[in-house]
Amino acid sequence: MMRHLLSAGDLSRDDATAVLDTAQEMLSIASRPIKKLPTLRGRTVVNLFFEDSTRTRISFEAAAKRLSADVINFSAKGSSVSKGESLKDTALTLQAMGADAVVVRHHGSGAPHRLANAAWIDGAIVNAGDGTHEHPTQALLDAFTMRQHLGPLDGANITIVGDVLHSRVARSNALLLETLGANVTLVAPPTLLPVGVASWPVDTEYDLDAALEKADGVMMLRVQRERMNAAFFPSAREYSRRYGLDARRMARLPEHAIVMHPGPMNRGMEITADVADSDRSVIVEQVTNGVAVRMAVLYLLLSGERPAEPTEEPQA
DSSP states (O other): OOSOBOOGGGOOHHHHHHHHHHHHHHHHHHTSSOOOOSTTTTOEEEEEESSOOSHHHHHHHHHHHHTTOEEEEEESTTSGGGGTOOHHHHHHHHHHTTOSEEEEEESSTTHHHHHHHTTSOOSEEEEEEETTTBOHHHHHHHHHHHHHHHOSOTTOEEEEESOOTTOHHHHHHHHHHHHTTOEEEEEOOGGGSOTTGGGSSSEEESOHHHHHTTOSEEEEOOOOGGGOOSOSSSOHHHHHHHHOBOHHHHTTSOTTOEEEOOSOOOBTTTBOHHHHTSTTBOHHHHHHHHHHHHHHHHHHHHTOSOOOOOOOOOOO
8 A cells, every 4th residue: 555545546456456345344343333443543643624524524533533543623714724824834733743644635636745745744645635636535435335236347337427527526536447447438518527538548428318328337426516617507407407317317227227426415406316315326325435445545554454353442
């Protein structure tokens, strides 16, 4: 395992498989009465979030605590960052506190890479989402969920639909799924495909109905209106009509196909409520699997040994 996790593209097939296999062990541990492992006792994990996030931050916090690490949650709002403190000074402060791993979510693409390469922090850096660039642990938990339902991903057809332009999830999934042998098709309006998408290891399609018929899994992306400073489609109703997943479209999927969404969802926009809550939806499973995958990432970065059996915590 590498020293940092900055990009899904940095993971070899062996690296990715090691994370997914370790996550499977972590998931089995989570179902036991005693959910904690002593593996990272004495280690400090800092969640350094410059962007609002609930699911990702809580998932990383739960993962670190289940490995018995000490957790510090750092939010830019109400901190010295809001008073103008630089990323460097924040990093040096965390280094002085003895951070062994820093989980970074930042509005600027490349911020985790900067932290990892500037020698401000000795600990491992985990990219929890940077701008519109990448979100590698989301791609790992998505692949883990797919593998649970579809088996090995070699030759699997995965369709990713929606706001690819602003989605760090789409880029990380495209890179990781290609490494794992899957075939990825991006479906979006031309205005919501990024410049340079032709160099990605994917096919592109504008007709959602045609793309669904061969899909083993379909992932709907949130329309990120907070990042849009122009009109990328005529109206929400038109977008939903052309690129939303409803019951009629879901019926075009093969019987074994699954429906995914990285969350949070715009119900009624990119996905209807009946589809999100259907038997084919694995959206809630993705959240559960996210904790196991992030346990595996922290474990492999900070320990690298096989998980020990859970032990009783000492009484206070």
